[in-house]
Amino acid sequence: MQRRDFLALTGLTAGGLLVPSFLGRAIAAEQLLTTLDPALKKRLADEALNAARAAGASYCDVRIGRYLNQFVITREDKVQNVVNTESTGAGIRVIANGAWGFAATNDLSPAGIVKAAQKAAAIAKANAKVQTAPVQLAKAPAYGEVSWRTPIRKNAMEVPIKDKAELLLGVNAAAMAAGADFVNSMLFLVNEQKYFASTDGSYIDQDVHRIWAPMTVTAIDKASGKFRTREGLSAPMGMGFEYLDGDAGQKFTTPNGVVNYGLSYDMREDAVAAAKQAREKLKAPSVKPGKYDLVLDPSHTWLTIHESVGHPLELDRVLGYEANYAGTSFATLDKREQRFQYGSDKVNIFADKTQRGSLGAVGYDDEGVKCKQWDLIKDGKLVDYQAIRDQAHILGKAESDGCCYADSWSSVQFQRMANVSLAPGKQKLSVADLVKDVENGIYIIGDGSFSIDQQRYNAQFGGQLFYEIKDGRITRMLEDVAYQIRTPEFWNACSAIADERDYRMGGSFFDGKGQPGQVSTVSHGSSTARFDGINVINTARSLG
C-alpha cells in the first residue's frame, strides 16, 4: 500500500501547482459527466486488433480507458483545494512468438492506435528472443458486446462542488465544536470508464465508480505537549454519493457505544465522536505489554486480512516475480498440496470480485474474464491462490480467477488482489458474545499503523481505538497499543467469529505492487473476530 502517494496528493493543498502524474491531467467539473461513445471505442479497438494480427500477434487485447478523479480537500473552515483530473488513452497488449509485448498511447486516432499495436508486437518479438518458455494463456469465453456498471444510486460527479464543500466544512465544524483542535477532511471520487476488446471476441464496456471520505481529527494538550489523532471510521467503497447518506440501518454500535458503519456513512456523526475520542486518548492509560485476547472490529481486521492473507496468496509473489519489490510469500505451492493449516477450523477466507459495494467489484477483469468468488482458505486449510490467465496452468486450472488489473490505460495489466474476505461465523454469535468470554483482552476498532515482512510472516498492527476487556466486560480506553503476529499462529489463534449480522467491509485505494509501481483498490470484509493470546507491545517512547 502506498500512502506516500496519498500524502503527496494532499500536499497539493498549499497552492501546489503540479498535479501528480499518476492522476492524469486536470479538467473542468462538467467534463466529469461525459463518456466516450462505445461504438467509437469498438471501431478503435478493431483497428488495434487487426493491426496486431497483421503484425504477427497470436493474441491481442486493447483497453481504452478514461480515468476521472475529483478531490475536495479541506481543513477546519477552509477548502484548500478542488482538483479534477482526467487521463484518457489506450493500452495494447499482444502475444507474438510466444511472448508478451505492451505499448500505450494517448493518441486515440486510428493511426495512433495502429502504431501502438505494431509497437507492442515488435516489443513482444524482441522479448521472445530472451524468453525461455512461451506464454500459456488460459482460455476466456467470447462474451460479444456486453457492459457493466457499478450499481450506484447517486453519481458523485453530478453532485455540485458547492454541496461537497459545504458537507466537509459542516463535518469539520461539528468536530471543532465537539472539542477537536484540528480537522482535515476530504472527498476522493473516482470514475473508471473502461472498454476492453480482445481477439477472443469480447467487447466489454464498464463504468466503475468509487468513493472515499477520509478525515483526521486532532486533539492537543498544550501543557504536556501531547497530541492524539482519530481517523474517520469510514471505508473507501465501490459506491456512489449515496454512501454519505448516513442510513441508520447501516450503523453498528459496539457493546461500549462506539458507532461503526457498513454500507452507509454518517460523516458528521463520526466527526463528533472522533473529536471526543481523540480528547479521551490524551488521558487514556498506556497499555501493559503482554499476551492478550484480541477482539477485532471489521474496521480494523480488513487490513490484517489484506497483509497476512491477501498478499501471500497472490500467485506472482508465490512464484518469485515480485522478489525485488513487494517480496515473495511463505505460502509456497507445496503448502497448497499439503492443505497447510493456515488458520483454525473457524477460518474460511474467500476471494471475490463481485461483492456489491466493494472496491474490487467489476463485471469483468482487465483481461476480459468474468468475475467470480472462490475459496482461498477452507476450514482453516490453504486451498487456492489468486491467478490470472497466463498463470492458471501453473495451478492446473483451465481458467483464470478473473483478478487482472491495470491502474491506467498506460500501465500493463497484471495479477492484483481480489477482495479477500473472512467469512462470517456459522454459529449465531454477537460481538457481546465474543467479549463475554474474554478474561484479559483488548478490543480494537479502526485501522492504524501496519507493517509486514517481505514473505508475510511477521506483521505489526496498530488501530484507532483500544479498549481493555476484563473478565468479560469492556472497562476503559487504552493507548500505545500495537500487536505483533506470525501469520499462521495468528490465524490459528482465531477462536470465534461473529455471525453475518456483523459483516462489514474496509479497504484501501492504495495497494501498491509492481515495477514501475501501480496502485489498486481492494476491499476486505469480515465480522468481528477474536484471536487468543496475541503479543501486544507498548509503543510509548520518550524523547526526553
Add this chain to the structure above:
Amino acid sequence: MSIFTEQEARAILDKVIKLSKADECTATLSGAESGNIRFALNNVTTSGSVSNASLGVQVAFGKRVGTASINEFDDASLERVVRRAEDLARLAPENPEFVPAIDKQAYKPSATYSESTAAVTPEFRAQVAADSIQPCRGHGLVAAGFLEDGHGFVAIANSNGNFGYQKTTSFDYTCTVRTEDGRGSGWVGRNLKDAADFRADQDIRTAIRKATDSAEAKALEPGKYTVILEPAAAAGLISFMMNFFDARSADEGRSFLSKKGGGNKLGELVYDPRVNLFADPWHPEAPVLPWDGEGLPRERMPIIEGGKVMNLDYSRFWAKKQGKRAVGSPGNLLMAGGTKSTADLVRGTRKGILVTRTWYIRMVDPQTVLLTGLTRDGTFYIEDGQIKHPVKNFRFNESPVIMLNNIEELGKPVRVAGDESSFVMMIPPMKLRDFTFTSLSDAV
C-alpha cells in the same frame, strides 16, 4: 515530442501567460523520456519506454484558484487548458490562505543533467539485465531486479515575469538475489547521477555475496543491540523523519518538534551534537532542481547543525503569518559523516548487528516519530570486528530521533535515493547503540 529546448519551452509558457485573463497565472511545463527493464526468476519479464510531456496551469481570481493540465501544445490546446483552469477557479470557494504567485527569481542552475544517463539505450538496459542474471543462472541463485532511467526537462513561468528551465536525468537500479532453496537473500541498489559510473557486473557481486552469506541464519533474541546500519538501511528512517519538519505542524502542537506549552524546537538541541544535516541543490554528487514545487529558490542551508534544529519547512502562507522568510523546501538531504566505510565500522565493533536494508517502514506514533519496519536481504552478527554469521531478520520499533541520539560512529556518506528515500540523500553508514528490535521474522 516530449523534450523541449529552453527556447521552445519559453515560447509555450509565454503564450500561456498571455492567454490568461485571470488576476495571475503560473505554469509548469515538463517532459521526459524514460525506459525500464524488469527481470525475475533469471529472465527478463517486462521492458518498456514512456514518452510524455505535460503542461500545468494554475490561475487565480482573487483568492479563488483553479488548476488544469494538458499534454498537447498547439495554440488551440493552450487556450483550452487556460480556460479550463479559469473555469475551475470560478467554481472554487475562496481560500483564505491564498498566497499570490512568487516574484521574479534568479535561479542559479544545478547540474541535474548527465549526458551519459541521457544516452542510455535499450541495449544498455538489456546488458544490465544480462550482467545481473548471468552470474546467478546455473549457480544456485535467482535474480530479480529493475532498472529505470530517464531524461527530460522542467520549465516554470508566471505572470510576474518569473522563468526557470532545467534539464534532468535519473538512473535507479535495484537487484535482489536469492538462493534457489530460498534460505538466503541479498540486495544491491545504485541510484546514480551518471550512468557511466555504473557497473552491473561488479555491483551484482554484492547481492550475490549477501545472498550466499545469509543462508545459514541463526536466531538471536530480540532486544537492544549495537547496530551498523548501511546507508540504504538508515536512509528510510531518516528521510521518513524529515517529512515531519513542517513548521506549521510544530507550531500547532502536533509534531515531535512542538514544544510543551506552545511554539517549536527551532534552535534547540534535539540530536547528538555529531548530527549535521544540510540541503544544497548544487551538491556535485546529489544535485536537485534549484527551486521547489512552488518555484521558491532552494538554498544551501543547515537543517540540523551540531545536533540543533536550524531550519524548519515554512510554507509561504505560514512564513508570512509567522514573520519568517520562506525558503524553497529541500530536495536533497546531505548528512555529514567520517571517512570510514561500512567494512571499517564492522572492524571496529566488538559485538553488534550489521543491517543491509530496512523494509516496510511505517509510522507507529507521530508524537515520537516511532517507526516500525524490518531488516531484509542480509543481517549479520558481528563479534570482535568480524562478521561471524548471518542472523534471522528482526522487526524494529525505533525512533530516528532516539537513534540519532545513540550514535557511536558515522562513516563516509554515499548517495542513496529512489526506493530507499523520498529525497536524494548523501548518508553515511552509522554505528548506533541500543537499537530496538522487538521480534524475529522468519522471512528471508
